[in-house]
Amino acid sequence: MTITLAFRNLFHDRVRLAVTLIGILFAIVLIAVQLGLYLGARQIIASTIDHASGDVWIMAYGNKNFEEAQPINQRARFVALSTPGVASVVPMISSFVDWKKPDGGTANIVLVGSDVQDGGLAPWNIVEGDVGVLGTRDAVIIDKSYLEDLGVQGVGESAQINGSRVRVAGLTDGIRSFTTTPFVFTTLSRARTLLGLAPDQITYALVNLQTGASAETVSKALQVRLPNEQVMTKAEFRNRSLNHWMLATGAGVALIGGAILGLIVGTVIVAQTLYSSTKDHLNEFATLRALGSSTGYIHKVILAQAALSAALGYVLGMIISLTIIYVTESMALPLPIVMTPGLAALLFGLTLFMCAISAIAAISKVTRIDPAMVFSR
Numbered sequence: 001m002t003i004t005l006a007f008r009n010l011f012h013d014r015v016r017l018a019v020t021l022i023g024i025l026f027a028i029v030l031i032a033v034q035l036g037l038y039l040g041a042r043q044i045i046a047s048t049i050d051h052a053s054g055d056v057w058i059m060a061y062g063n064k065n066f067e068e069a070q071p072i073n074q075r076a077r078f079v080a081l082s083t084p085g086v087a088s089v090v091p092m093i094s095s096f097v098d099w100k101k102p103d104g105g106t107a108n109i110v111l112v113g114s115d116v117q118d119g120g121l122a123p124w125n126i127v128e129g130d131v132g133v134l135g136t137r138d139a140v141i142i143d144k145s146y147l148e149d150l151g152v153q154g155v156g157e158s159a160q161i162n163g164s165r166v167r168v169a170g171l172t173d174g175i176r177s178f179t180t181t182p183f184v185f186t187t188l189s190r191a192r193t194l195l196g197l198a199p200d201q202i203t204y205a206l207v208n209l210q211t212g213a214s215a216e217t218v219s220k221a222l223q224v225r226l227p228n229e230q231v232m233t234k235a236e237f238r239n240r241s242l243n244h245w246m247l248a249t250g251a252g253v254a255l256i257g258g259a260i261l262g263l264i265v266g267t268v269i270v271a272q273t274l275y276s277s278t279k280d281h282l283n284e285f286a287t288l289r290a291l292g293s294s295t296g297y298i299h300k301v302i303l304a305q306a307a308l309s310a311a312l313g314y315v316l317g318m319i320i321s322l323t324i325i326y327v328t329e330s331m332a333l334p335l336p337i338v339m340t341p342g343l344a345a346l347l348f349g350l351t352l353f354m355c356a357i358s359a360i361a362a363i364s365k366v367t368r369i370d371p372a373m374v375f376s377r
Contacts, residue, residue, distance in 0.1 A: 003304055017309075019269070024313025025320060027266020027354060028347055032321035034259035035346075036337035038252060043338060045178045045245050048112070049238045052121040053090060054206025055215045056222065057237045061230045064248075065241040067110045067179065069094045069203035076229050077205045083221055085213030090120040091202040093191040099184065100160035101151025109150070109184045110177060111161065113191020120206055123185040128155055129170025134187050139169035146182035147171075161194045178245050178335075267354045306355035314351045318344065 048066050058080060060070035080089045093113035098106050114120035116131045123131060123141045133139050138158075142150060152159060157168045166186070175183055186194070192201065209218055215233040223231040232240070246252030325337045 003308075020309050021313045021316060023266050023269025024309060024351060024355070025317035026269075027262045028314060028317025028351060029321050029324070030262030030265075031259045031350060032317070032339065032343070032347055033324060033337060034255045034262065035343055036321075036325065036339055037335060038246075038255040038259075039338040039340065039343065040336040041178055041246065041251060041255070042242055044176050044335065045242055046238050047175065048094075048121060048183070049234065049241060051124055052092070052114075052206060053119045053208055054204075054234060055209045055213075056207035056219045056231060056233055058089075058205035058207065058222065058226060058229050058231050059203065059237075061228075063230060064244040066094060066237075067096065067177070067181070071197055071201040071203055072205070072229055074200045074202050074205075076226050077202070079225050080205055080207050080222055083218065083225060085210050085218040085221070086207055087210045087213075088119075088208045090114070090118045090206040090208070091188060092120045092204040092206055093188060093195065093197070094203050095191075095195055096181070097161055097195060099150055099182075100163075102157065102159055103151050105151060107150055107182070109161075109182050111191050111194060112183055112185050113188045113195075114185075115188045118188075119208075120188075121185075123170070123172050123175065123183075125173045125175060127171050127173045131170075133169035134185065136169060138165055138167045138190075139186065140166045141170040141172060141185040142168055142182060143175045144171045144173055145176060149182060162196065164194055166194070176335075263350060263354060267358055302359050303356065306359040307352065310351045310355040313355075314348055317351075318347070321347075 045065075058072070058076050060072050063069055074091060077089045077091055080086055091114075093111070095111055096108060097111050099109045100106050112121060114122065116122045116134060126141070127144065129141065131141075134141060142152075144154075147154060150159065152168055155168055155171060159166055159168075161184075166184075177183055188202075191197075192199070207218065207222070209215060215235075219231050219233050219236075322339065325339050328337050
């Protein structure tokens with residue numbers, strides 16, 4: 001009976017119901033897009049670190065993210081190799097550099113140098129060519145989403161990095177940068193040559209541990225032995241990169257702020273609608289009170305009405321959100337919108353919370369009903 005009464009109250013005024021659902025789905029879509037962009041940004045920022053080997057990373061002091069690395073001496077690699085618990089150490093280079101397009105323009109890129117056979121950081125999601133092509137002369141691999149930005153048409157095209165010729169030998173799909181600066185993959189020695197680094201210079205030493213070794217323990221031991229470099233576990237460096245791009249730049253705060261704004265707007269719209277609906281049915285609620293219905297029962301009716309609104313609004317909002325995500329994926333935008341089961345569950349919880357909070361105003365109005373008012377009509 002509670003659900004039936006709530007259902008009839010909800011659908012009695014179709015226009016008011018439409019306004020309620022629009023408010024809910026607007027909030028859901030805004031929250032889904034903002035949090036989806038937040039998750040997408042985190043995924044992109046951490047993608048290179050996640051795909052790279054190395055339980056412990058050795059780098060220059062003050063290195064805040066993967067892209068902005070400073071050179072260190074390769075001596076750190078040999079020191080690490082003699083440390084208990086270390087199985088192998090893979091050198092890698094990552095640095096910003098200018099890419100000269102065939103038509104004469106320039107673009108900023110992040111050049112990543114790593115030897116695939118060493119297991120450092122190899123390009124993934126390859127759709128044309130394979131990682132083996134990096135062993136050929138002047139070869140680089142880029143992501144197909146940056147072809148236009150780099151002024152090339154595809155595999156076989158040539159460009160220049162620091163005055164040296166490079167040739168696109170393979171393409172990946174989905175390796176994007178949070179800064180929209182394209183990643184360009186090549187071998188360690190070629191990257192060193194293109195960047196003009198000395199033969200003993202690298203930017204990262206990726207430490208792979210022996211079975212059973214603790215990353216935290218080895219990291220502390222390496223830091224003692226390498227006081228001039230900074231040593232971090234993979235998780236620590238990942239978190240530092242995320243904090244730098246998402247918090248220090250304000251990007252993450254803006255996205256979360258937009259989600260909170262959507263929640264507030266949706267709550268206000270639903271609260272106003274539920275309050276108005278309850279006010280229009282005060283006589284009916286007074287009649288129920290006069291017939292002996294408890295305050296708790298009437299509260300259940302209002303909460304059931306809010307829950308029905310939440311369920312309907314959630315379904316419609318998720319349909320629109322998933323449509324937006326599908327469209328953006330087909331457009332291959334630089335910053336993807338990510339939807340996960342966890343985010344979908346969070347959205348449903350937020351929708352129920354939003355509608356429950358909205359019902360408080362209506363409940364407070366009903367609580368003050370005098371049952372005697374029904375006899376004065």
